[in-house]
Amino acid sequence: MKNENNRRIKNKMSVLRAISPDLSRIRLVDQDCLSKRAAQIREALLQGLERPFKHLIDISLGDAHRGGLQPITFVRQVISACLYPSLLDSGRLPTDVKSRARNLLKQCEGESVGSYTATCGLPKIQHSLSEFISRRDRGVPSSPENIFITSGSQQLVLRLFVHGKGSLQTGIMTPVPSSPLFNMALSSLGGAVVPYHLCEEEGWTLRLDEMRRALATARRHCNPMGLYVINPGNPVGQVQSQKSIEDVIRFAAEEKLFLLADEVYQDSVHDPTAEFVSYKRVLHEMGPPYSNTVELASFNSASKGFMGECGLRGGYVEFVNLDSAVMGHIYTLFSTEACTAVMGQIALDIMANPPRSGDASYTAFFENRRNTLNNNAKRVQETLNSLDGMSCQPIRGGIYAFPQLHLPARAVAKAEEAGVAPDLLYCMLLLEEMGLCVGPGSEHLQRKDTHHLRYITHLPDEPIVQPRANSY
Amino acid sequence: MKNENNRRIKNKMSVLRAISPDLSRIRLVDQDCLSKRAAQIREALLQGLERPFKHLIDISLGDAHRGGLQPITFVRQVISACLYPSLLDSGRLPTDVKSRARNLLKQCEGESVGSYTATCGLPKIQHSLSEFISRRDRGVPSSPENIFITSGSQQLVLRLFVHGKGSLQTGIMTPVPSSPLFNMALSSLGGAVVPYHLCEEEGWTLRLDEMRRALATARRHCNPMGLYVINPGNPVGQVQSQKSIEDVIRFAAEEKLFLLADEVYQDSVHDPTAEFVSYKRVLHEMGPPYSNTVELASFNSASKGFMGECGLRGGYVEFVNLDSAVMGHIYTLFSTEACTAVMGQIALDIMANPPRSGDASYTAFFENRRNTLNNNAKRVQETLNSLDGMSCQPIRGGIYAFPQLHLPARAVAKAEEAGVAPDLLYCMLLLEEMGLCVGPGSEHLQRKDTHHLRYITHLPDEPIVQPRANSY
Numbered sequence: 001m002k003n004e005n006n007r008r009i010k011n012k013m014s015v016l017r018a019i020s021p022d023l024s025r026i027r028l029v030d031q032d033c034l035s036k037r038a039a040q041i042r043e044a045l046l047q048g049l050e051r052p053f054k055h056l057i058d059i060s061l062g063d064a065h066r067g068g069l070q071p072i073t074f075v076r077q078v079i080s081a082c083l084y085p086s087l088l089d090s091g092r093l094p095t096d097v098k099s100r101a102r103n104l105l106k107q108c109e110g111e112s113v114g115s116y117t118a119t120c121g122l123p124k125i126q127h128s129l130s131e132f133i134s135r136r137d138r139g140v141p142s143s144p145e146n147i148f149i150t151s152g153s154q155q156l157v158l159r160l161f162v163h164g165k166g167s168l169q170t171g172i173m174t175p176v177p178s179s180p181l182f183n184m185a186l187s188s189l190g191g192a193v194v195p196y197h198l199c200e201e202e203g204w205t206l207r208l209d210e211m212r213r214a215l216a217t218a219r220r221h222c223n224p225m226g227l228y229v230i231n232p233g234n235p236v237g238q239v240q241s242q243k244s245i246e247d248v249i250r251f252a253a254e255e256k257l258f259l260l261a262d263e264v265y266q267d268s269v270h271d272p273t274a275e276f277v278s279y280k281r282v283l284h285e286m287g288p289p290y291s292n293t294v295e296l297a298s299f300n301s302a303s304k305g306f307m308g309e310c311g312l313r314g315g316y317v318e319f320v321n322l323d324s325a326v327m328g329h330i331y332t333l334f335s336t337e338a339c340t341a342v343m344g345q346i347a348l349d350i351m352a353n354p355p356r357s358g359d360a361s362y363t364a365f366f367e368n369r370r371n372t373l374n375n376n377a378k379r380v381q382e383t384l385n386s387l388d389g390m391s392c393q394p395i396r397g398g399i400y401a402f403p404q405l406h407l408p409a410r411a412v413a414k415a416e417e418a419g420v421a422p423d424l425l426y427c428m429l430l431l432e433e434m435g436l437c438v439g440p441g442s443e444h445l446q447r448k449d450t451h452h453l454r455y456i457t458h459l460p461d462e463p464i465v466q467p468r469a470n471s472y
Numbered sequence: 473m474k475n476e477n478n479r480r481i482k483n484k485m486s487v488l489r490a491i492s493p494d495l496s497r498i499r500l501v502d503q504d505c506l507s508k509r510a511a512q513i514r515e516a517l518l519q520g521l522e523r524p525f526k527h528l529i530d531i532s533l534g535d536a537h538r539g540g541l542q543p544i545t546f547v548r549q550v551i552s553a554c555l556y557p558s559l560l561d562s563g564r565l566p567t568d569v570k571s572r573a574r575n576l577l578k579q580c581e582g583e584s585v586g587s588y589t590a591t592c593g594l595p596k597i598q599h600s601l602s603e604f605i606s607r608r609d610r611g612v613p614s615s616p617e618n619i620f621i622t623s624g625s626q627q628l629v630l631r632l633f634v635h636g637k638g639s640l641q642t643g644i645m646t647p648v649p650s651s652p653l654f655n656m657a658l659s660s661l662g663g664a665v666v667p668y669h670l671c672e673e674e675g676w677t678l679r680l681d682e683m684r685r686a687l688a689t690a691r692r693h694c695n696p697m698g699l700y701v702i703n704p705g706n707p708v709g710q711v712q713s714q715k716s717i718e719d720v721i722r723f724a725a726e727e728k729l730f731l732l733a734d735e736v737y738q739d740s741v742h743d744p745t746a747e748f749v750s751y752k753r754v755l756h757e758m759g760p761p762y763s764n765t766v767e768l769a770s771f772n773s774a775s776k777g778f779m780g781e782c783g784l785r786g787g788y789v790e791f792v793n794l795d796s797a798v799m800g801h802i803y804t805l806f807s808t809e810a811c812t813a814v815m816g817q818i819a820l821d822i823m824a825n826p827p828r829s830g831d832a833s834y835t836a837f838f839e840n841r842r843n844t845l846n847n848n849a850k851r852v853q854e855t856l857n858s859l860d861g862m863s864c865q866p867i868r869g870g871i872y873a874f875p876q877l878h879l880p881a882r883a884v885a886k887a888e889e890a891g892v893a894p895d896l897l898y899c900m901l902l903l904e905e906m907g908l909c910v911g912p913g914s915e916h917l918q919r920k921d922t923h924h925l926r927y928i929t930h931l932p933d934e935p936i937v938q939p940r941a942n943s944y
Contacts, residue, residue, distance in 0.1 A: 019801050020635035032807060035590075058581070065584035073556075080556040083815075084548040092562065109530070112537035114781040118507075152809050159660070163492035185808045188631070303810075309586040311814035313785070329491050335504060336657045337624050338775075341813035342783035343555075 022190035031180070031439050034060060034427055038437040053435035059455040060427075060439040062234070062399055064308030067456050072307060072368040074361045075350050078104070079312075079343050082113050094360035104346055113342040119335045121149025121316070122342075125349045129316055132352035136266075137281035142318065148330070149348060150340040151313035155185045157260065157297050160326075160333055161225060162191035171224035173214060173257065175206070177236055177402060177444035177452070182228060182262075194218040197447055200404070203393045204236035208247055215255060227257040232265040232276060232397030235444060235454040237377070239274040239397040245282040252294055259296045264315075267305040270377040271396035280320055296320040302347035304399060306369045314344025376457045377401070395457065402441065405451040412451075423451040494662035503652070503911050506532060506899055510909040525907030531927040532899075532911040534706070534871055536780030539928050544779060544840040546833045547822050550576070551784075551815050554585050566832035576818055585814040591807045593621025593788070594814075597821045601788055604824035608738075609753035614790065620802070621820060622812045623785035627657045629732065629769050632798075632805055633697060634663035643696035645686060645729065647678070649708055649874060649916035649924070654700060654734075666690040669919055672876070675865045676708035680719055687727060699729040704737040704748060704869030707916060707926040709849070711746040711869040717754040724766055731768045736787075739777040742849040743868035752792055768792040774819035776871060778841045786816025848929045849873070867929065874913065877923040884923075895923040 035058075042056050059067050074097065081087045081101035088098050107124045109115035120126060126144035133142040150156065162170040171192040174183060183193050196214035198204040206229070218224045229248060231240045240248075252259045261279040269276050280298055284291050301315035319327065339345075354369075355362040377395040384392040384403045392403035407422050415422035421442035430436050441452025507530075514528050531539050546569065553559045553573035560570050579596045581587035592598060598616035605614040622628065634642040643664040646655060655665050668686035670676045678701070690696045701720060703712045712720075724731045733751040741748050752770055756763050773787035791799065811817075826841075827834040849867040856864035856875045864875035879894050887894035893914035902908050913924025 019633050019798060020631065022635065023632065023801055023805055032591075039590075061588065063581065063588050065586040066581035066588070068582055071584055071586050076556040080552040080559065083555070084545075084552040087552065087559075090564065108783070109535065109538035110540055112543055112783070114537040114543050114779075114783045116533065116535050116538070116782045118511075119504075151813075155809065159492065160495065161491050163494065181808065181810075184804075188805060188808050307586075310588045310810070311580070311584070311586045313810070313813040326491060329495055332656075333495055333660060336653065336660050337627065338653075338782070338785070341623075341785040341816060343815050344813060 023188055031060060031443055034424075034431060034437055034439065037428070038431060041431065041435065051435060052433055056435045056437065058437040060437045062304065062456055063310050064304075064399070064456065065310070069308050070368070071309065072365065074355060074365045074368070075307060075309065075347055077361075078350060079346050082108075082346060083343075085111075096355055096359040096361050100350075104349065108342065113346070115342075117339040117342060117345065119331065119339060120147070121339060121345050122349075125149060125345050125352070128349050128352040129318075133278075133280070133318060137278055137284070140281050140284040142280075146319045146322075146327075147316055148319075148334055149314070149316045149345055150334060150337070151301075151315050151344060153315055153317040154182060154260070154262070154299060155189075156333060156337070157317060157330075158186055158189050158191065160330060161258070162186065162189045164223060165190075167221060167223065169222040170226070171218050171222040172226040172228050172260070173211065173218070173224060174228045175230060175233075177204075177441065177446055179230060179234055179262070180443045183445070192218070192222040192224075193445075194222070194224050195445055198233075198236060198238070200236075200393060200447070200450070203396075204233055204238040204402075206240065206244055206248060208251060211248075211251055224255075225258060226260055227252050227255075228260045228262065229279070230262040230265075231279075232269060234262070234265065234398055235400040235402040235439075236393070237395035237398040237400060237402065238393075239269055239271065239276065241274075242277050242282055245277060245279055246286060249279070249283055249286060249290055249294055253290055259294060261296060261298045263298050264301040264304045265398040266300065268399055269397040271394065274396045276397065280318070283320065293321060295322055302344060302351055305351070307347060307351060309344070309347050312344040312347045313341045314347045315340075316348060380457045399456050400454055401457050402444075402452050402454050405441075405453060407451055421451075423453060426451070427453065495660055503532060503915055506896075506903060506909055506911065509900070509903060513903065513907065523907060524905055528907045528909065530909040532909045534776065534928055535782050536776075536871070536928065537782070541780050542840070543781065544837065546827060546837045546840070547779060547781065547819055549833075550822060551818050554580075554818060555815075557583075568827055568831040568833050572822075576821065580814065585818075587814075589811040589814060589817065591803065591811060592619070593811060593817050594821075597621060597817050597824070600821050600824040601790075605750075605752070605790060609750055609756070612753050612756040614752075618791045618794075618799075619788055620791075620806055621786070621788045621817055622806060622809070623773075623787050623816060624812075625787055625789040626654060626732070626734070626771060627661075628805060628809070629789060629802075630658055630661050630663065632802060633730070634658065634661045636695060637662075639693060639695065641694040642698070643690050643694040644698040644700050644732070645683065645690070645696060646700045647702060647705075649913065649918055649926075651702060651706055651734070652915045655917070664690070664694040664696075665917075666694070666696050667917055670705075670708060670710070672708075672865060672919070672922070675868075676705060676710040676874075678712065678716055678720060680723060683720075683723055696727075697730055698732055699724050699727075700732040700734065701751070702734040702737075703751075704741060706734070706737065706870055707872040707874045707911075708865070709867035709870040709872060709874065710865075711741055711743065711748065713746075714749050714754055717749060717751055718758060721751070721755055721758060721762055721766055725762055731766060733768060733770045735770050736773040736776040737870040738772065740871055741869040743866065746868045748869065752790070755792065765793060767794055774816060774823055777823070779819060779823060781816070781819050784816040784819045785813045786819045787812075788820060852929045871928050872926055873929050874916075874924050874926050877913075877925060879923055893923075895925060898923070899925065 038058050077093055077097040078100050082104055105111045107122045126147045129147050130142040130144045164170055169192050171194040172186055173194045173196050176195045176197045186193055196211045199207050215224055266276045283294055298318045303310040355365045380401045381392050381395045384390045389406045390403050395401055405423055412422045415425040423442050424440040427438055427440045438453050438455040446452055510530050549565055549569040550572050554576055577583045579594045598619045601619050602614040602616045636642055641664050643666040644658055645666045645668050648667045648669045658665055668683045671679050687696055738748045751768055755766055770790045775782040827837045852873045853864050853867050856862045861878045862875050867873055877895055884894045887897040895914050896912040899910055899912045910925050910927040918924050
């Protein structure tokens, strides 16, 4: 009996070779290889190994604290006091920190941030967010029950309606340059990426003719159901005008597309002539039939913007014009996961309700906040445009620079020989020779035969390392 | 043109009515309705409305802090100091808290817990966890690279291999009584729940004959690929013997099933004659061909056990015997989501590396810990068995009691008339009349014509509210 068992088992192939076919189609972003190599180099530097540089600078990710941005004191004080309420009895913390922490703890079950919250987050914070949205949108109404607090909400929303195979496969129109994580998530769920190109020459604008072309092409092989927009742009830093948003909304209405608006950079607009206007506000101001029919999900986060608290994992999505039956399904879907981290929820509460004039922390908070918003975008743009072999469209908003690299034909040929995207090879050399880690444009599905770099600009005022395009 | 547009748009049906068919099949657990009602009652009590009780006691969820358990001071101090490093300069915190926090901050990019960590968590914490596992398993080796730190890891692992339709639909064998969230997650991903019944009369044991029956039945309509076990049990509190685990491993090997071992209650064994032994250790001790072929994922969490830190969202999964190509796919899949909350990762680090003898916090930590482990299980069991209409199997481990309710035929008929599961109706009455919120057995897929209650026992020593089975 034992021998028979052993034979049976030895013949066994891995059960898990049969992984989901949707998964076997996705591949890791190049960034991941760069980050791993950067970690090795950092470790080597720590161990005193010789390199052509003393420090490694990693500005490849949308992660402000990694790049050196300091956290906002008020945020950290409130969360610490919630975690360790003995701090409330000390004289160390400002009075408004203490009252905020006490109020938040009252909202938590057992007065502990260690308890689960409701599926969509603490009701009081949903409420704060709806008031924040309404103020932001000049009075457009917002209901707490349409706000779902969670990290990873984009992937959950995709799970709601991505399904089907072949010509019935759900397609989502996504911008090029794209968000690689969004595209990976969509592919891993079995959806089709339907790329539409932003027009670099016009400052990375959305063009309706290109969106119509992309949609018509996609309809031949899948079922496009959604339109994903990122405003202010990631990684390209455009800020859509009200007119541009109206055009997109009309297009979504005519083509029956669910609008997914990634608005996580809403408080990062640097160009004084530009303004962030939310899709929700424009939709409301357009009036019927748009305002009461176009379905919209708008995403925001404590990871970006002035807080940059990526590690706390706090984000939310607001739904507009969704059928109540669909809202029920969304609630059920979100219920399959436990609530998001309570610390991230608290960060969102502070984002929605910063200290007010007269509060003990008011001055320090806005001093902190101004420092984080006073970023390098303009200086980066000017510097990049002054370099040979680089050009950069105006960076109006967001947290990235995305300059075009005009590589010599020789460099492109060398990369192709090595089987590596030319801008990835450039990034690898920049990392090895200068200790500077930036991301390659290739992972954003850039237009054929163009090459770009991506890096975060949202950092404290420090000297910019100047990459040279001809360093091959 | 405008009129034409309006007509087109008015004719539009909701895009999102076409939600994923996998989703439309799942339904909310009953617990959700009870929790919502409990929240309403709590609010009414706060507003001074009259009820037959003064306080609401919610012990329905596996959420120890909600039930009144106090957090462990050392955990909270370390995390607070990481969040707000100014605390490190004060005299308030013990020296070992400070050194732990300083070491952890050095691991974080930009020395901020606001930075993203690597996809699988901070490497130093993966390393701590692997050492912890190896100590727990009496020296069985564990590799950091097989440990993925994340909340919601069960759902991610399911996404790895759940696919297919009809007879190719992936099935997972799951125990009855089950974990409702696991079953919901599996259904929402399009997988088939393949129920196998635990034997209540024998103290909720796993029986091979029942597992073989369940598998043979399932193979007629789907493709069973996985076997989900929960040890110590949720919600039934059994603790598997080494022999029982060996039987399950042999069964999984023979039937080519991927083993998913939910071991989040591993430090909650109350019966002095029982011992937690991990699936990984048993697998190792069985030797080849089992030890080098059977594929295993073992789950653990900071939400359960002595910490009960549900709100911090820290968990991990360790993979054993997975093909390197499959591990690559897992890494890619986990990369589609950002890292888990850094606070939850730190809680895991403390779970893996508690203060040592001689450390400033050693005595207080183990005092705290003993209080949380010194729970009510035995007293609950004895009390329940002394009541008319209730019987309760030995609660050997875990954090729940799951007594059987012997309801009068009249009560069952009344519930059926109302279209409600009899034990759900009982829970609703208990909530309305006594202010006690417990969960109904019906959401755990209990055996036909049996009725149960589920509630957390893992609470401080306080008087137990005694439900009456005949209160209809």
